[in-house]
Amino acid sequence: MRKRIIEFVVLLMVAAGAGPVGAAIWQWSLTAGSNATADPSINWSENQAPSSVNDSARAMMSVIAAWRNDVSATNTSAGTSTAYTLTTSEGVNTTPASGQMLAFIAHATNGAAPTLTGDGGNTYPLWLNGATVPSGTMLVGTPYRVAFNTSNSAWLLEAGYGSPFTIPLGGILWSTAPTAPNSNFVAPSGQCISTTTYATYWVQQGSPASGACPGGQFAIIDMRGRVAAALDTLNASAAGRMTNAATGCGTALTSIGAVCANGTQSHTMTVAEMPSHNHTISDPGHSHNYTSASSTTIGDFFYRGSVNSTALPSSTSTTGITINNAGSGTAFPKVQPTIGLIPYLRIL
Secondary structure, three states, X not given: OHHHHXXXXXXXXXXXXXXXXXXXXXXXXXXXXXXXXXXXXXXXXXXXXOHHHHHHHHHHHHHHHHHHHHHOOOEEOEEOOOEEEEOOOOOOOOOOOOOOEEEEEOOOOOOOOOEEEEOOOOEEEEEXXXXXXXXXXXXXXXXXXXXXXXXXXXXXXOOOOOOHHHOOOOOEEEEOOOOOOOOOEEOOEOOEEEOOOOHHHHHHOOOOOOOOOOOOEEEOOEOOOOOOOOOOOHHHOOOOOOOOOOOOOOOXXXXXXXXXXXXXXXXXXXXXXXXXXXXXXXXXXXXXXXXXXXXXXEOOEEOOOOOOOOOOOOOOOOOOOOOOOOOOXXXXXOOOOOOOOEEEEEOO
């Protein structure tokens, strides 16, 4: 009879949403007298049979061990980056108990608005600081602890941060490290990335079309060998420093990803680009030769009429004038003092 009564109480607990059939420390009560049948695996009722004491003690050890596993991150989540699932040791009711705590190792870095489903029960959002957990907050391979809150119907993430390394989505981390700090970042070289996996960043960038990328992908900026400059129209106020003038950027630097058409590392000057200048000619004087006074040719000129042989010298020497070109036409560098670093773009 006693056994049937206990079984009946357990069934009532399950029907009322107090927990599944089995041992769970979150089923225990702060009121000592209520713990006689609070956990179906433990019998601490009055006048219990001596033979049940050892069973109850061992059952308590088992329950505590299950609780230990669930709060010490021995379990790893499954599912997707936005829909985490978790199989626990204690068991999570369809509607979790308020304050029930779980710890687990994230199987994937989270995407936008992640949720958690425990033991196949109801699915609830993961919250941080009163809002859904931002993308990239929970990193793959990292342990996290959550507690259920019935007021918000959400799992509250303990001690999380809004963004890893304090770099917001779409921000740049300049680094001397040869590899990205985690899967949230990539070195931007114009590569194509998924519009699904990186949906939040894709939308932030205005949902750009695939362009030269395969369908379902879009290209990020290409920063290889380029120096970044602030947009000329920051705060909707044009400065006119980086514009489409022929003597400047060559492109209107008014949108993210715009590249100066005149941005090359060297330049070969044209004649029009040379400073206005004059060449100085120094002529020490010269004369022309003629053959004789009786000749009709004097130097390079044809002469008609008589020539007085005493009026002209018999011969002279000629001094030539030469204006030589200078310069080589070789391209010259126009690079500012620059040091190489790796920019890591946060896309998740």
